[in-house]
Amino acid sequence: MAIWETGKKNYKVLSLDGGGTWSLIQAKVLMDLFGEDCSAQDVLDNFDMVVSNSGGSVVVAGLIEGLSLKQICRLFSDKKERAKIFSGLPFWRMPWSFFGVGPRFSTSDKLGELKKIFVTTGSARMSDIKIRNNKKQEISFLMTAFDFDTERVRIIRSNQFSPASTFPKIPETMTLADAVNASSSAPIDYFDKPAASGGRRYWDGAMAGLNNPVLTAVSEAISCGVPFDDIAVISIGTGNARLPLPSTGINPALCKTLDDTGFLTAVRKGVCAVLDDPPDTGSFIAHLMVGGLLPIAANQCPYDKTSIIRMNPLIQPVVNSDGKWDYPPGWTSWDFMRLKNMDMVASKQEDVDLITRFCDDWMKGRFNNQPIRSGALFDATPSTPGSQCEIGHHRYADVKSAARELLGFLMKNAPANAISETPIYLTVGSASKSCF
Numbered sequence: 001m002a003i004w005e006t007g008k009k010n011y012k013v014l015s016l017d018g019g020g021t022w023s024l025i026q027a028k029v030l031m032d033l034f035g036e037d038c039s040a041q042d043v044l045d046n047f048d049m050v051v052s053n054s055g056g057s058v059v060v061a062g063l064i065e066g067l068s069l070k071q072i073c074r075l076f077s078d079k080k081e082r083a084k085i086f087s088g089l090p091f092w093r094m095p096w097s098f099f100g101v102g103p104r105f106s107t108s109d110k111l112g113e114l115k116k117i118f119v120t121t122g123s124a125r126m127s128d129i130k131i132r133n134n135k136k137q138e139i140s141f142l143m144t145a146f147d148f149d150t151e152r153v154r155i156i157r158s159n160q161f162s163p164a165s166t167f168p169k170i171p172e173t174m175t176l177a178d179a180v181n182a183s184s185s186a187p188i189d190y191f192d193k194p195a196a197s198g199g200r201r202y203w204d205g206a207m208a209g210l211n212n213p214v215l216t217a218v219s220e221a222i223s224c225g226v227p228f229d230d231i232a233v234i235s236i237g238t239g240n241a242r243l244p245l246p247s248t249g250i251n252p253a254l255c256k257t258l259d260d261t262g263f264l265t266a267v268r269k270g271v272c273a274v275l276d277d278p279p280d281t282g283s284f285i286a287h288l289m290v291g292g293l294l295p296i297a298a299n300q301c302p303y304d305k306t307s308i309i310r311m312n313p314l315i316q317p318v319v320n321s322d323g324k325w326d327y328p329p330g331w332t333s334w335d336f337m338r339l340k341n342m343d344m345v346a347s348k349q350e351d352v353d354l355i356t357r358f359c360d361d362w363m364k365g366r367f368n369n370q371p372i373r374s375g376a377l378f379d380a381t382p383s384t385p386g387s388q389c390e391i392g393h394h395r396y397a398d399v400k401s402a403a404r405e406l407l408g409f410l411m412k413n414a415p416a417n418a419i420s421e422t423p424i425y426l427t428v429g430s431a432s433k434s435c436f
Helices: 020-034 040-044 055-065 069-077 079-085 107-117 176-183 214-223 263-275 282-289 333-340 349-363 396-410
Strands: 011-016 049-052 140-147 152-157 195-197 200-204 231-236 308-311
Touching: 011 055, 011 214, 020 040, 020 055, 020 069, 020 231, 020 349, 020 396, 040 055, 049 055, 049 214, 055 069, 055 107, 055 140, 055 176, 069 079, 069 349, 079 107, 079 349, 107 176, 140 176, 140 214, 152 176, 176 195, 176 200, 214 231, 214 282, 231 282, 231 396, 282 308, 308 396, 333 349, 349 396
Parallel strands: 011 049, 011 231, 049 140, 231 308
Antiparallel strands: 140 152, 140 200, 195 200
């Protein structure tokens, strides 16, 4: 068996990125793969491990709670539901707002609402969460966070006996609601203080470089003795931006804005760097860790023989018939600019509606899918083979087919239109948004 034959993988992992409001994309992808009316158990049945960060942890907690995918999507898409998680601070607690920086949301209010949303399982300790998959095996749940006091990564596990966990291997006392709160409390421009639990304080796992937790997923599986060539990951994200740099002949509105240097710019870029997930890092390393190979010539690209299935929409112009950058079909310069500059925690309903449109158009092939590795000639020659996608899947139809390859034999009862009939390989990612 070739190592990239994902349909024959015995150990399947679901990995969900962080992304604030944009996590509605993850719920929509799951609906598209499994069917709008499938149960949470129908989704979890397919996986041996589920790993998440931030907004992805909210999605996972919804699955553990038994919410429908439509209900999970509404947590982000519905204005009233969204305001519960992103509870705004009063103006007198935002002293830096005049300068466009500083926290906007309450960490403690978020925890209170998470307990109400996950009313059945939110108070359960992570080590007490016992959900079995179709193989009658217990699913391992992991959420990532950053320990504010020790300045080290904190992996919150349901399996206290994991070989990857540190000693002493005692049951995890953090509750599901506390774990989600710890995993999703992004600092600086978002939440006012670290999440507190068990006498410790935590920031979002992105601060440990794990906004896309795919490496945590693969490392955990290998540590548990799973052969590397038995592992396949579906990594679902919340959108990423890859824009050409300003250049002669390219419409400036389609390009990345080059920031001036200075203190505030350094702060912004520092925050954005940990929340971002550029290609060629986590997903590429994970691809190599599970035995993925590399193309040996440009005409082999996109090289899709991978067990890392990255499903993530790219905020990016497309190549027109003249081989030049252009707006995606149906998108005006105004809408495209608004999308690429949008904050991670979009609060206005018109902005959330634009994210929904972005996701729908990605699924229709109007936006590209994030590659596992992009080519070096991305800016200058966008139509050159491999320049946009060397490894991975360039279009949603292809990556959805890869999901069918990986999950199809466990989804015999799935709706006929839930997954494309074309075989392919899968991973879902996360988009880069403006931090301020």
